[in-house]
Amino acid sequence: MKAIGMEPQVLIDILVGAKIGVVYPFGTDHRGDLVVTSYALKQAGLPSNMAGAVVQLEDVEETAPGNFVWKFNPEVTLIRPFKVHGTMELFDVDDQLIHAEPTNWFNVEAENAGHAKIDSWLQEYFDAHPDLDRVPRAEIPEEIVNLATSFDDWRAAYFEFLFKPTKAQKHELRTKRYDIDPL
Secondary structure: OEEEEEOHHHHHHHHOOOOOEEEEOOOOOOOEEEEEEEOOOOOOOEEOOEEEEEEEEEEEEEEEOOEEEEEEOOOOEEEEEEEOOOOOOOEEOOHHHOOEOOOOOOOHHHHHHHHHHHHHHHHHHHHHOOOOOOOOHHHOOHHHHHHHHHHHHHHHHHHOOEEOOOHHHHHHHHOOOOOOOOO
C-alpha cells in the first residue's frame, strides 16, 4: 500500500480527527488508501517512525506553485503501529504489516463508543448472571474479545513508538483495562 510521512503532531491530529489535509510541496495522481506515518523527529511524547492509520486520499489541490493540499476523508482506520522510515514522498509498505483495529482508539468519541459496547455487553451478562463476579472466557463473544484486547494491545504497541513519553503517558498506556483469559 502507498504511504506518506509527516510530522508526528500532524499524524496525531489526523488520528484524533482534527485534521483532514496536509500540505506537501508536490502533488500525486494517487487516490484511495494511504498509510499515514510519522517522521523520525524526536519530539517528547510523540510517535517517531510509526505507521499509524489508513486514510482515503480523496483529492490533491494545488493552492500555489509548489504548494499542494492533500485532502483526506475524515474517516480514519487506526492500524496496529509498526516501524517505518517515512519520507516526504510516497513510498510502499507491505500490506501484510497493516492490521486494522476494530475502532479508532485515538479518537475520544470512537474510544468511548468502543468501551460503551463492551460495558453494555458486560452489564447484560452480569444482569443475567448475578451470582458471578467474572465472565468465563468461553462465554464472551469474539467481537467483544477482539474489541477489548485491541484496546490494550494497541496501546502497548503505540507506547513503543513514543519518544520520551510523559509520566501520564507511561501510566495510561501501560495500564491494562481489560483482563481476558486466553482460550
